[in-house]
Amino acid sequence: MMDIAILGNPNTGKTSLFNQLTHSYEYVGNWSGVTVEKKVGKLRAATGNLIDLPGLYTLSPLTKDEKVASTFLLEGKFDGMINIIDSSQLERNLHLTVQLLEYGKPMMIGLNMMDVAKRNGLAIHIHQLSQQLGVPIKPMIARKGKGCEQLDAEKMKAPSFHLQYDDIIEEAIQQCESQMPAKMKHTRWIALQYLEGNEVVQQYLQQYVSLTWLEAWMKDTEKNVKIKHNIALNKLIYRTRETYIEELLKENMITSLLKHKASSETIDRVVTNRILGIPIFLFVMYVMFQFTFDWLGVPISDLVDGLISGPVTSGVEAGLQWIGANAFFQSLFIDGIIAGVGGVLVFVPQIFILFLFISFIEDSGYMARVAMVMDRLLEKFGLNGKAFIPMIIGFGCNVPGIMASRSMEQEQERHLTTMLTPFMSCSARLAVYSLFTAIFFTSHQALIVLSLYVMGIVVALIVAKILSITKYKNEKSLFVIELPPYRIPYAKTLYRSTWEKGKGFVRKAGTIILAGTIVIWLLSYVGPQGFHVPIQESFMAYVGKSIAPLLSPLGFDTWQAGAALITGFLAKEMVVSTLYVLYLVPNTEALHVVIGQQYTALQSYSFMVFFLLYVPCLATVATLKNELPNTRSMLFSIALSFAIAYVLALCVYQIGRLLGF
Missing domain, CATH: 1.10.287.1770 (Helix Hairpins)
Structure with a gap:
């Protein structure tokens, strides 16, 4: 059994190769630090494991994730290495190659992106280069799967490489x-x-x-x-x-003597323009939300809702009656599990559309440009453009967003980015936005959701400025990022990337949300007077009523809202599940009617603002504890989020009332 490690610079296609050679799929992106820990997959063609290590330019680590590679070379047990190189950037890539050759372990070189090198007018004498370096070199195009099968572990060779120094x-x-x-x-x-x-x-x-x-x-x-x-x-x-x-x-x-005009440079003149860069990014986000809500997401979600509230509910109800289930179990399955979990699954199409767009932005090469554009702005707030990459990843899920901050070179800047990432609106929050915007902002759903995403970014920048001149001061920022070439993502790559991001949402619906929904239903079914009490007299109602006065100045003092926000700490999707259970509604349309009667547009927006910022979910809190230097920093981050959420929601509601909304 052979264990093979893949090493290479960022953006050389290491993770794409990993996907081709194993049955596994790992997160692919276009920036330094996408692989923040070693990933292991079973080799398809041979007995053994393939280990995908972080992308790095040198074995002398600057970032937290680069230390993984050096530590692995010193302490890890493996039999050989594949050094994957971007053939269009040979000079830069070979600095790492020389260090790996000096290491002396059996290895081979995967000369990737041969199509890009050809378009750039480059011709490489592969056989001659292989002889001089003393290891096999195989040309390949990893994204298309071409040449990957030639990377046979049996053909690896221990180099007799010796570079003479002074x-x-x-x-x-x-x-x-x-x-x-x-x-x-x-x-x-x-x-x-x-x-x-x-x-x-x-x-x-x-x-x-x-x-x-x-x-x-x-x-x-x-x-x-x-x-x-x-x-x-x-x-x-x-x-x-x-x-x-x-x-x-x-x-x-x-x-080649022919001058090759890279199309990337032409596009970059527009999308990274000092004036147009940020408006273009906001427009891209707006289009993304238009697809997620108005153009595609909502119609599909309505079909799913009709399926769950119709045939699925009727079928389960008939089955329970057929087996003679008592009222307790009928209520558990119909009012608890199907209403709660089904209420979350309704929004799965919108979540997947959002992830599809994020995957497209990553794989097309635009992600790194966004970081470059934002660098000018972030610099004024004590950060650099690379900090925006974890934030964008945080739009999908705050946990990998926080993990991506490991690619930051400076420790204090990394900690600051870690604390800011939970302000980004993750996909789990999208279910709540979709619910309220569909009721109160039917004609402007994309615009309202965009305002919340932008609000999260603005809050993060203001907090960054304050912390960079107080808690995290006196550290010079360093911004180095590589701009990969633009490319049209392959449908297969987009499918796999979208599925990998989205399946966690579906898995959560079948585990955490299912368990949480059962507990919420049980607490709403039981009260101090016993079982099957009116929901207003249940334990859940008492919990919600205990914090309702705190929320009253924000415009939403119903006990259902208070109870839902508490469960939202476990998982943000739980807020929707909780509302379905506590309002005793069979479908989304009925929930719309109930909420529409209890809230105004201003109150609903205040609720969404508070929900955006109030506290991270439990999984994010656990990640904060691991990535921040101590527990005190983690608690400070949570307390800061709650304080900002409360003040902003208070301002939105009270100022909105004064203006007559």
Whole structure:
């Protein structure tokens, strides 16, 4: 059984290759840090595992996710490596390749995006390049699955690669190797990485070699390099590799004399324009919401609602009567499970349409442009454009959004982005927006939902500004992002990406929401006086009534609203399920009538504003606890969200009343 690791720069197609070679599918995107932890899948063609490691430019880690790769090379158990390279960006990609060759493990190179290289007028002497590097090189187009089958683990070869560095560095490597334990492997690579400043390697080696000796050795080497070359040690190592790569490409790559005009540059002049960039992004979001609601999502959701409230409910009811189920179980299934879970499933088509658009934006190459456009704005608020990527991912789900913040280079900026991401309106909130906008804002659903998404972004920016000059100050921002070429996503890729994002929503409906709905129904069925009490006298009513006075200044003081917001902490979709159960309605149309009688348009908008911001769901809270430095920071984040939600909803309702709405 062989375990093979995939390593490469971001945007080279590592995860696409992973999908082709295994039965698994992993999240694919167009920015640094999409794979924030190692992913493992079973190889199709052989016995063994394929391990997808984070995208990185160098083995000296700058970000949290890049440390995963260096740690894996030091401590992981694997048999070989596939280094996947973007053939249209050979010079940049080969810096990592050289470091992997120095590592010495059996490997092969997947020369990906050969179609892009050809369009750019590049011709590569693959056989000659393979001979010079000492490992097999296979051309491929991973997104189309072409050439992937040639990456056979049996053909991997341990390289006999040796790049000669300056005499001072070579002598230092020998000195360090002499201090290492006899059984230690990859000693030359470890010494080089230590000299280059790889923190993971430095911490590792200090377990085996005296720290006093290492510090003196490092100091002497840096001093000698400075005297001889007047340059920093790590820069001399980098320059040596750079010179080698330049010579390698002169011998093995031909650039067409015909000038190739990249269409990406033409499009970028418009979509990344200083003036037009943000309006174009807002227009894209508006179109996305028009499809999600008015043009496509609502009609499909209405069909699903008719199916659940009609044939499904009637069939279950008839089946329960046929088996002689008592009133308790009939109410549990009809008023509890079908009403609650079915009420959430009604919105599944809209959720999937939203995920389809997000997948399209990612795979088309536009996502990185949005980050670039937003960098100018975010810079004024103490962040950089890369922080906007976790926020956009947060539109789908806050949890992977927070995880994507690991690609941020600076620690404080990463923590700040982590705290801001829950302000983004995730897909689970969409069910509540769809419910209220369909009742009160029929002709302007997309516009109202867009206003909520923009409000989340604006709140995040204001909080970022305040925290960047108080809690997270005195750290210089660093923004480096690669702009991949534009491309039309393949239908198969969009399908798989959309399904992977959306299936979690469906799975949640069958697990957390199902269990939660049963508990909510039971609490609404039972009260201090016993079973089958009027719902106004149930335990759920008492819980809702206890917090209703707190919500009264915000315009929604019904006990049902209070109870629904409490269950929303478990999962945001639970708010809709709770309302179905507590209002005892059989379908969405009946729920619309009840809510339309109890709320006004202003009250409903205030409710949506509060719901957007009030507290993250339980899964997001758990992720915050893992990603923030301590529990106090996590509690501060939750308290801040609630305070902002309360103040904003209060302003919306009270100012709206003064204006006569």
